[in-house]
Amino acid sequence: MAINGKPRKxxxxxxxxxxxxxxxxxxxxxxxxxxxxxxxxxxEFFEEEVQKKLPILKEILSKRTGNKxxxxxxxxxxxxxxxxxxxxxxxxxxxxxxxxxxxxNTGNNDFIYxxxxxDKEDVYRHSKWLSFMSKRLKLAKNLLKKDGIFFTTIDDxxxxxxxxxxxxxxxxxxxxxTIIWQKVYSPKNQSKRISVDHEYVLAYTKNxxxxxxxxLPRTEKMNxxxxxxxxxxxxxxxxxxxxxSEERKKGHxxxxxxxxxxxxxxxxxxxxxxxxxxxxxxxxxxxxxxxxGTAFPRIKQFLSEVQQGKKPSSIFLHEExxxxxxxxxxxxxxxxxxxxxxxxxxxTRLIKxxxxxxxxxxxxxxxxxxxxxxxxxxxxxxxxxxxxxxxFILCTNNEGxxxxxxxxxxxxxxxxxxxxxxxxxxxxxxxxxRYFKTDFVKSEPTDQNKKNMVEKSTEMLCLKEYxxxxxxxxxQFKIFKNNNGxxxxxxxxxxxxxxxxxxxxxxxxxxxxYVFSLSNYVDEDDFSDVxxxxxxxxxxxxxxxxxxxxFAYVQTEKLSRKIHP
Ligand SMILES: C[S@@+](CC[C@H](N)C(=O)[O-])C[C@H]1O[C@@H](n2cnc3c(N)ncnc32)[C@H](O)[C@@H]1O
Numbered sequence: 001m002a003i004n005g006k007p008r009k010x011x012x013x014x015x016x017x018x019x020x021x022x023x024x025x026x027x028x029x030x031x032x033x034x035x036x037x038x039x040x041x042x043x044e045f046f047e048e049e050v051q052k053k054l055p056i057l058k059e060i061l062s063k064r065t066g067n068k069x070x071x072x073x074x075x076x077x078x079x080x081x082x083x084x085x086x087x088x089x090x091x092x093x094x095x096x097x098x099x100x101x102x103x104x105n106t107g108n109n110d111f112i113y114x115x116x117x118x119d120k121e122d123v124y125r126h127s128k129w130l131s132f133m134s135k136r137l138k139l140a141k142n143l144l145k146k147d148g149i150f151f152t153t154i155d156d157x158x159x160x161x162x163x164x165x166x167x168x169x170x171x172x173x174x175x176x177x178t179i180i181w182q183k184v185y186s187p188k189n190q191s192k193r194i195s196v197d198h199e200y201v202l203a204y205t206k207n208x209x210x211x212x213x214x215x216l217p218r219t220e221k222m223n224x225x226x227x228x229x230x231x232x233x234x235x236x237x238x239x240x241x242x243x244x245s246e247e248r249k250k251g252h253x254x255x256x257x258x259x260x261x262x263x264x265x266x267x268x269x270x271x272x273x274x275x276x277x278x279x280x281x282x283x284x285x286x287x288x289x290x291x292x293g294t295a296f297p298r299i300k301q302f303l304s305e306v307q308q309g310k311k312p313s314s315i316f317l318h319e320e321x322x323x324x325x326x327x328x329x330x331x332x333x334x335x336x337x338x339x340x341x342x343x344x345x346x347x348t349r350l351i352k353x354x355x356x357x358x359x360x361x362x363x364x365x366x367x368x369x370x371x372x373x374x375x376x377x378x379x380x381x382x383x384x385x386x387x388x389x390x391x392f393i394l395c396t397n398n399e400g401x402x403x404x405x406x407x408x409x410x411x412x413x414x415x416x417x418x419x420x421x422x423x424x425x426x427x428x429x430x431x432x433x434r435y436f437k438t439d440f441v442k443s444e445p446t447d448q449n450k451k452n453m454v455e456k457s458t459e460m461l462c463l464k465e466y467x468x469x470x471x472x473x474x475x476q477f478k479i480f481k482n483n484n485g486x487x488x489x490x491x492x493x494x495x496x497x498x499x500x501x502x503x504x505x506x507x508x509x510x511x512x513x514y515v516f517s518l519s520n521y522v523d524e525d526d527f528s529d530v531x532x533x534x535x536x537x538x539x540x541x542x543x544x545x546x547x548x549x550x551f552a553y554v555q556t557e558k559l560s561r562k563i564h565p
Contacts, residue, residue: 035161035164035165037126037131038124039127042113042124042128042130043131044114044131044132045114045115046079051443051551052444053442054440054441054442054443054543055078055082055085055086055438055439056086056439056441056453056456056457057083057086057438057439058436058437058438058456058459059434059435059462060437063434063435064432064433064434064435065411065432065433066415066432066433067415067430067431067432068432069483070432071383071391072391072466072468073379073391073393073394073431073433073434074393074434075370075373075376075395075411075434075435075436076395076437077398077435077436077437078437079397080368080397081136082438083395084143084395085139085547086438086460087143087366088546088549089460089542089546090460090461090463091364091393091464092142092143093142093146093148094364095143095145095364095365095393096145096147096148096149096363096364096365097148097149097150097354097355097358097364097366098143098144098148098151098366099152099351099354099375100152100368101152101374102153102154102369103129103369104154105126105129105158106155107120107122107125107157108120111128111129113132126158129161133165134165134168134169136368137166137169141170146206146207147206148205148206149176149205149206149211150166150203150205151201151202151203152166152202153181153199153201153350154199154200155199155200156196159200162202163178166202170205170206174204174205175204176203176204176208176211177314178202178203179201179315179316180198180199180200181198181201182197182198182316182317182318183197183199183318183323183324184318185323201316213359214309214358215307215308215311215312216310216311216353216356217309217310219310219319219320223236223303225238226238226302230288234305235303235304237303238301238303239298239299239301240298240299240301241272241298241299242265242273242287243265243266243271244270246269246270247268247270250270250274250275251270253271255282255287257293257294257297258289258293259289259292259293261289261294263296263297272299286299288300312357316350320353321349321353322348322350324344324346324347327346327350327374328345330347331345331372331406331410333421334413334420335409335410335421341372341400341402341406342371342400342402342406344371345372345374347374348381351374351379355378355379355390356382361383361388361390362388362389362390363388363390363391364390364392364393365379365392366392366394367393367394368394368396369396370394371396371402371407372406372410373394373406373407373410376392376410376411376433377414380414380415380430380431381414383431408433408435413426414426414428415429416428436459436463441453441456443547447518451516453543453544454490454492454539455492457543458478458490460543462488465480465512466482466486467480468480468482471487472503474500474503475495475496476493476495476499477490477491486512487507487509487512489511489513489514490513490539491513491514491515491516493516494516497526500513501527504530504533504534505530505533509533510532510533510535511533511534512535512537513536513537514537514538514539515538515539516539516540517538517541520541520545521541522536522537522538
């Protein structure tokens, strides 16, 4: 246990023999290989606090911004541990891509743990960071679809630890790659020994069997090597090798060039095509014997015939993925004094490049360390570029007012259009932003607390169903709708059931209906006359059951006796 951020020294002298034996047994059980850190001495303050309260979300309606008829995007202000807990109820296995850019734990005031910056001298420095990350990654993994992808940036301070941690959380087999991102465009001469010009992006998936990546768009630099010196009507081409290594019996035969020169494959190599195919290539004017027609032949590879993209490389150069300064400049277009607001934004091009790898253009993208909101910006910009329908969910705490003064205003400007600090008019990007804050309800499962939880869970349920437009508000019930014509009903207390059913009959639409129940069970007989129209789910038990899984202390024993099939 930590006091004022410093671990308490354990007074083993005062322990009884039984206590000591218990402790030894516990220590013996610890794993012998892999990542070990001191979890017991690096607990977060809220781990005790939350025993009395459970997280929920509250929408700040005054901060909704954008076009209501477009895609809903979500920004959540609060600690990501609480947000991820709520998302475990609302978005379990619904997220396609998680991208995070956590504090790198440099020891230079970038990582706050238990309300204090963790400095270089702190002996529990790595343990604190690992405790912080492991709790969040475990919650985050539950949110990924089976083919979901997880990206996290990191630098040398915690790369090794994070790789092992992710191997543990996602499984070593689900590791995709470590991408090297060139974060600077020229080496830093003032560096002591080596100019470290890169950071890493670790990529994992929930299940490697289900994941494939897109090809990336070809760059102008790549295409520049394609020329057309013989004015071939098929357009520009680049020449490639006609011979392959290794000696092969049938790999030697004579090719005659346009000027009568005879060529055979060199010793130890072979022609890469059979004699028959080579003849066809020659007839089709696909062999190149140099400008004078006398050089050793090569094959013409036409730009129009090469793959429509390039395999993603594990090296992201700044020309394609942006660099750190670019991230800062981007932020400056929104806020003149951006250096004082936030100093380590990523460039949108980096995140766009990562999102381009993912096949699904309708992806739900989560960033729970959102900082200045670059991920949201990148999602909106990429949707505009490739006509995608991606939706983002961002979460950040409000450290240094990053959420209220940077992330939210930035996204508001991106969505609404704005005049940059250089007086350039920037067109709006399509989207509707909803702003939520984490809040809490009492956790003890008394009837009164359960009723309170249901009342306060409205926004969570709207988020779960992406149904935000309230169409009917009656006595103890509400009905919401979304742009896709889906409905959500919430019944807050028993006497809301009858008036709700009257409205359901009038609407004559299928409605996902969350019904207050003191148990784990909704009495379906109460809805027998509208059973074709309602899909019933008991609350708060459905929420409490999820919280019971993630917070060991949540008491739901009263509920667990009556589990509805
Ligand atoms: C390195 S920054 C991310 C920067 C972001 N990629 C960008 O481009 O602006 C990490 C962010 O995580 C936020 N953060 C740190 N701990 C957090 C926590 N427990 N819950 C929510 N956000 C947190 C910090 O406020 C910080 O803004």
